[in-house]
Amino acid sequence: xxxxxxxxxLWAALAWAGQAAxxxxxxxxxxxxxxxxxxxxxxxxxxxxxxxxxGFRVSSGxxxxxxxxxxxxxxxxxxxxxxxxxxxxxxxxxxxxxKLGEQFWPExxxxxxPAPMAAADPAPAVEPTAPIEPxxxxxxxxxxxxxxxxxxxxxxxxAMAWYGVYDGAIDGAFGPGTRKSMQAWQEAAGFAxxxxxxxxxxxxxxxxYQADKAEFGFETINEAEAGIEITLPMGLLQFDHYEPxxxxxxxxxxxxxxxxxxxxxxxxxxxxxxxxxxxxLEVVPATGERSKSSDSFTISAASDTVQSYxxxxxxxxxxxxxxxxxxxxxxxxxxxxxxxxxxxxRSFGDTALDPGLVPLDAATRAGLLAGLEVKTPILSRSGFxxxxxxxxxxxxxxxxxxxxxxxxxxxxxxxxxxDAATGLxxxxxxxxxxxxxxxxxxTGEARIGAEITVAGYSYExxxxxxxxxxGTLEEAKGLNxxxxxxxxxxxxxxxxxxxxxxDDGGAVLGMLLPTAxxxxxxxxxxxxxxxxxxxxSDALAAAGIAATSATDANSHATPDALNAAGLGxxxxxxxxx
Numbered sequence: 001x002x003x004x005x006x007x008x009x010l011w012a013a014l015a016w017a018g019q020a021a022x023x024x025x026x027x028x029x030x031x032x033x034x035x036x037x038x039x040x041x042x043x044x045x046x047x048x049x050x051x052x053x054x055g056f057r058v059s060s061g062x063x064x065x066x067x068x069x070x071x072x073x074x075x076x077x078x079x080x081x082x083x084x085x086x087x088x089x090x091x092x093x094x095x096x097x098x099k100l101g102e103q104f105w106p107e108x109x110x111x112x113x114p115a116p117m118a119a120a121d122p123a124p125a126v127e128p129t130a131p132i133e134p135x136x137x138x139x140x141x142x143x144x145x146x147x148x149x150x151x152x153x154x155x156x157x158x159a160m161a162w163y164g165v166y167d168g169a170i171d172g173a174f175g176p177g178t179r180k181s182m183q184a185w186q187e188a189a190g191f192a193x194x195x196x197x198x199x200x201x202x203x204x205x206x207x208x209y210q211a212d213k214a215e216f217g218f219e220t221i222n223e224a225e226a227g228i229e230i231t232l233p234m235g236l237l238q239f240d241h242y243e244p245x246x247x248x249x250x251x252x253x254x255x256x257x258x259x260x261x262x263x264x265x266x267x268x269x270x271x272x273x274x275x276x277x278x279x280x281l282e283v284v285p286a287t288g289e290r291s292k293s294s295d296s297f298t299i300s301a302a303s304d305t306v307q308s309y310x311x312x313x314x315x316x317x318x319x320x321x322x323x324x325x326x327x328x329x330x331x332x333x334x335x336x337x338x339x340x341x342x343x344x345x346r347s348f349g350d351t352a353l354d355p356g357l358v359p360l361d362a363a364t365r366a367g368l369l370a371g372l373e374v375k376t377p378i379l380s381r382s383g384f385x386x387x388x389x390x391x392x393x394x395x396x397x398x399x400x401x402x403x404x405x406x407x408x409x410x411x412x413x414x415x416x417x418x419d420a421a422t423g424l425x426x427x428x429x430x431x432x433x434x435x436x437x438x439x440x441x442x443t444g445e446a447r448i449g450a451e452i453t454v455a456g457y458s459y460e461x462x463x464x465x466x467x468x469x470x471g472t473l474e475e476a477k478g479l480n481x482x483x484x485x486x487x488x489x490x491x492x493x494x495x496x497x498x499x500x501x502x503d504d505g506g507a508v509l510g511m512l513l514p515t516a517x518x519x520x521x522x523x524x525x526x527x528x529x530x531x532x533x534x535x536x537s538d539a540l541a542a543a544g545i546a547a548t549s550a551t552d553a554n555s556h557a558t559p560d561a562l563n564a565a566g567l568g569x570x571x572x573x574x575x576x577x
Contacts, residue, residue: 026207027066028090032058036104039063043105044114049087062443066095076207080214086234090215090333093208095189096200104345115275120267120321136198144199145174148196155500156202159209160185161343164335167487170343175439220344223247227351228320231344231526233257233337245319257337258283258325263353265518266319268294275299276410282375283308283325286404286576304392305532307331309338311345312469318352329550378402382456382466382499383427384508384569386536390433391416393536394573396425398515402575407433409574412512417543421448422484422531423513427573439500440550441533443509446476446486453565454490454512458492466570468495468563473509484535486510487530492494499570501530506565507550509533513528 030046033039039055043065047053050067053320057066065090070078070367075094084086086253093408146308148156160166165179165188179195186193191201217235221228226247236255241246245264251257264270274299285303292298296313307328312321326334326339376399383394392407396418399405405413411429459469471490478485486509488501497514511529515523531539537547 003464016460017490021395024072025069025096026072026204027054027068027095027100028070028075028082028088029064029066030092030093031065032062033065034062036063039065040105041109042221053105055103056100057102057104058100064095064100066100072203072207076211076214079208079211081381083215087155089315090330093189094211094460096206103273126276136192136200138196139195141194141198141238145196145248146271148508151269155195158179159205161207161339162209162336163188164339186309189536209373216337218340223261223263225351226320226353227318227347228261228263228322228351229344229346229348229410230261230322230339232259233340242353247353247481256327256330260323261321262321262323264319266314267317267318267353268314271295271314274321278310278323280375280409284310284323286373302328304328307334309341309354311342313347315347316350318347318350320352324376325422377461380457380460380572381495381497381572382512383407383571384455384498384500384511385433385435385437385438385571386426386540387545387548388435390429390435391543392427392429392571393426393439393511393539394422394425395511395514398498398573398575399425399427400575403577404576405577409572413573417539418496419539420541421542422535422539424511424536425448426539426543426545437565438548439508439569440506440537441547442503443510443533443549446473446503446509446532448473448475451504452488452509453504453566454488454492454496454499455502455504455570456492456496457510457570457572458493458495460495461572461574464574466499466567467496471526471528471543478529482519485534486530486532488512488530490528491526498573500566502562502566504562505550506562507533508536509556510546511536 031042033042033298039470040101043055046065046336049078052067052095054066054068056064056066068075068415070329079092079094083090083092118383139149150172153174154170156179157166157168157170157172160181161170163185165184166178168177168181182197183193183563186197186201189201189204197205197240213471215235216233218231220231223229232249233530236252236257237249237259238252239252242248247263249259262274264274275292277328284299284307285301285306285307287303288299288301290297290299296311297317299308299310301308305328305504306325308323308325310323312319317358322341322345324338364413379398379422381395381398384392386393392413399415405415405427407413407427407429411433413429414428416426416428452471454469454471455466456469457463458469469490469492471488474489475487477483496512500508500514503509503513510532513526513529513531
């Protein structure tokens with residue numbers, strides 16, 4: 001009996017010693033797989049690179065692959081170094097022995113297994129002994145937490161914010177929001193979700209946080225001339241150049257991360273202009289969430305090839321913000337970087353980078369073009385409003401095979417009706433419009449030899465407004481006698497196609513067609529064709545839109561009135577991928 005008691009006591013002592021040793025060690029968890037076979041395959045692959053690969057079943061039922069164990073004092077540095085070298089996944093983290101169960105790798109059991117996790121099935125009966133206590137009871141964890149300093153509490157909130165489970169104030173107050181965040185972190189890490197972190201859990205959370213910070217090389221950047229303070233991952237970025245209103249940071253060592261600080265004198269109007277200009281960048285895809293108010297905006301944009309986030313605010317007579325760009329493959333990494341950018345950005349004073357006397361739009365476009373590629377449409381053509389709610393008539397050439405169609409850059413539109421036979425297409429704006437002018441169709445017989453005016457974006461959006469081109473109506477039919485079109489003598493360009501053709505009273509006598517509609521023959525310069533007013537009217541009727549007729553067929557508009565009519569109804573139609 002004495003020997004049996006001695007054996008039990010010795011077993012308990014060894015168990016306590018093993019637990020104490022385990023608590024002084026940490027693992028680097030690099031991967032987890034749902035099945036044993038998959039986990040063994042992955043562990044075998046990692047074992048070819050690392051001599052200290054181990055695998056254990058965890059409480060979630062998955063199979064974790066780890067490196068180690070390492071002394072706790074060295075584990076965070078080991079994790080950071082391996083991440084920095086790109087040898088392990090970016091979402092690897094520190095783990096302790098408390099949540100590890102049965103060992104499955106190495107298959108010969110060379111790595112000492114940690115204390116087994118609790119099993120769902122009843123354990124076999126054993127001789128009663130004093131149970132091995134967990135690391136801390138809930139009451140002990142609460143008592144240890146109560147002893148934390150204000151700085152310790154804030155550090156825990158910062159770490160949880162880093163992992164995206166906490167979005168409250170960093171104030172050291174552990175209210176309901178902080179408790180829920182602790183539960184969320186515990187669940188994600190495989191611990192019981194009590195809402196109170198044990199001493200060991202706090203150590204794991206902070207160690208992983210510090211390892212991530214070391215990997216990204218965060219530094220607080222104070223741009224005095226720009227009036228911006230922000231914490232940036234300088235392990236992934238490097239300063240490139242100033243180009244007011246921007247401070248450019250490019251990728252470092254192929255990190256794929258780019259960032260641009262924005263600092264510009266201005267107000268709400270300036271802010272709105274910046275918001276519109278950022279939409280024209282290739283690195284700001286059209287898809288994604290946008291939020292805009294009178295004093296700030298955010299853009300969270302994503303496509304299959306690029307993701308970006310922008311923020312700017314108007315404050316103290318300045319507009320300041322930032323744009324960060326990354327690859328979709330780095331999305332997980334950005335879940336840890338973005339919260340730092342958002343929480344650390346601070347605009348101070350009324351200082352801003354001075355772009356000189358150049359207007360914001362011109363300065364901004366020049367700066368962006370120097371550092372980033374601006375989005376360009378596949379092609380742009382002209383169009384014109386045909387009613388008071390903003391329907392647009394244009395050429396089918398302008399809308400063929402488009403992933404997206406815009407009216408005057410900003411308004412997205414869909415094709416309501418398109419007729420390849422006539423070359424006419426009708427667009428419906430996706431947001432309500434109230435055009436200053438729209439087409440009034442000519443009803444009388446076109447007078448041969450009369451002066452005509454074509455309004456169009458001759459240079460496909462390179463100029464901020466349409467151009468008026470003057471010519472003559474040569475014939476009320478095509479070269480082969482085709483009805484429904486008119487032949488013009490006017491020196492137009494491809495960008496003019498789809499624009500309105502006006503008579504001398506400002507009435508629309510047709511829509512300019514692409515020259516290609518007349519076949520492969522090369523026509524003399526100045527020869528152009530237009531779909532007639534009747535053809536335009538018929539197309540509108542087929543789409544359920546009532547055409548508006550000109551009231552006075554014999555009126556002659558003044559040059560100013562003709563100019564206002566042509567420019568007021570004409571729009572730029574752009575076709576995007």
